Amino acid sequence: MVNENLEDVGDAWGNPSSSVAPYVIAKMSVDATSAYYNMNHPKRGIALIFNHEEFGVGGLKQRAGTAVDCENLNEQLKTLGFEVKVYNNMNYTDLNYVVEDVAQLDHSENDCFLMAILSHGELGIIYAYDCQYKLESLWSKFTADRCPSLAGKPKIFIVQACQGDKLDAGVTMSRTEVDGTPMQSYRIPTHADFLIAYSTIPGYYSWRNTTRGSWFIQSLCEELKINGKKLDFQTILTFVARRVAVDYESNVPGDNLMHKQKQIPCVTTMLTRLIVFPDKQ
Template identity: 60%
Template sequence: MSEANPENNGSGGEEQRPNGGGDEGDAWGSSDPSFSRIVGRMPVDRNAAFYNMKHKYRGFAIIFNHEHFDVHSLKSRTGTNVDSDSLSKVLKSLGFRVTVLHNLKFEDVNKYIQDLAAMDHSDNDCLLIAVLSHGELGMLYAKDTHYKPDNLWYYFTADRCPTLAGKPKLFFIQACQGDKLDGGITLSNRTETDGLSSASYRIPIHADFLIVFSTVPGYFSWRNTTRGSWFMQALCEELRYSGTERDILTLLTFVCQKVALDYESNTPDMPTMHQQKQVPCITSMLTRLLVFGNKK
């Protein structure tokens, strides 16, 4: 590969319990009884295997693209506009209404997310948010300061955004999660032998989220200065060729494969950074298979 830059800088009353007895939590906590009074419209039958992707619209896709920063220690992210343009194009082809926002300060990022969560998503299949930025362990950077990643999805839980309840909420984050390097290992084959139900049901408020980081916690995420980041290149390629056919977790498995096997840092002038590897990190709370399908 060409030169790459690191981005461091119920249960219902009639359901039977298999073992009898009551359920208890493993920690003290508080609960808000008002949550149980929140009702969202059921987007798909309770036991459906697939999410309903036949609403009027696919939904919103928001790309927060950060190239330049007010934080002096953070370098400009050369190549990020290639990622942003490629992702925007492929998401539009999948039917998303795409908005790209460049170099926003945290206050503006947060306000945009709150306004988005307050909108009516009843006619939308899903929601997608992507962040292209610098990061470190447990933090992402806006133009002016850092913030915790959970700010991105906090306002979209089912209790806060009922019109997205039961629908996929997807988050893709291209950023470092630390300064560790993954040198990889070499494998050898020498040791090998040859229609909607009217019945209601409840869901957890954090169900139906998918959160994908470009790298695992603690590690660098690599970006090519002319081709864009490894993760976004691989994601866009998989979405382009099989985004309407494969379920999202299968698709992301091949994204991980592509990043893990096809890419290696090329920085011979910096030996400690040379020939390093990377693999994305997926956290799924999806409760059904997600296949975008064709949107007419």
């Protein structure tokens, strides 16, 4: 262990504000030094898609085009071996019940877990049919202490929603020069092995075509179709970001403010290894 004989202290003023989490022992699914997550369990895992097109709160507009996103994402996740469950226009109580139920399942035979949310949003919040909520209220149910059968396994969250109302006009680039051993037990933080991929950066608008679907989900599905079983997921998300950043520009000719705007996805990762989705035997 690094610094095992030296004293460590926290970079914070005062004492920790939260109580110490209970000590939990979970079954090890991969060696501590492995560069890749173990994707050789009998099943790939469960994927939840919460698709919101209609809303009954806050005067929120219908999300035309999200059905296409949902259908395409469903197809690509099934191709990768996920057991996909789709839920449309759920209120928060029912949505939270579904998530609680899945978090309490035994995921011992699964490689990983994935949740996708397609909805309206603002900075720090997402909308269900009837109210707003924080994403943390969902992903926190899958931490290693609360869902031990997913400890040490990747937990992926995909969020297609605005994170604010700022617009990105972009910058024009001019041409220039382009310069097999036995495994020893180990401990991990309870919040390790999460990846949250947002369609846009905090504070900014997220674009959706009313016919073809959102830029982010379109790009994600295209990359999964091409590279889903060849490249690691973090690299795939990098190529998704490139697609969104380079290939898309808003088309709102009747509104000078909204016309020709850009977008860049944002990924928050607590992953400790690379994710690859090989074919199941």
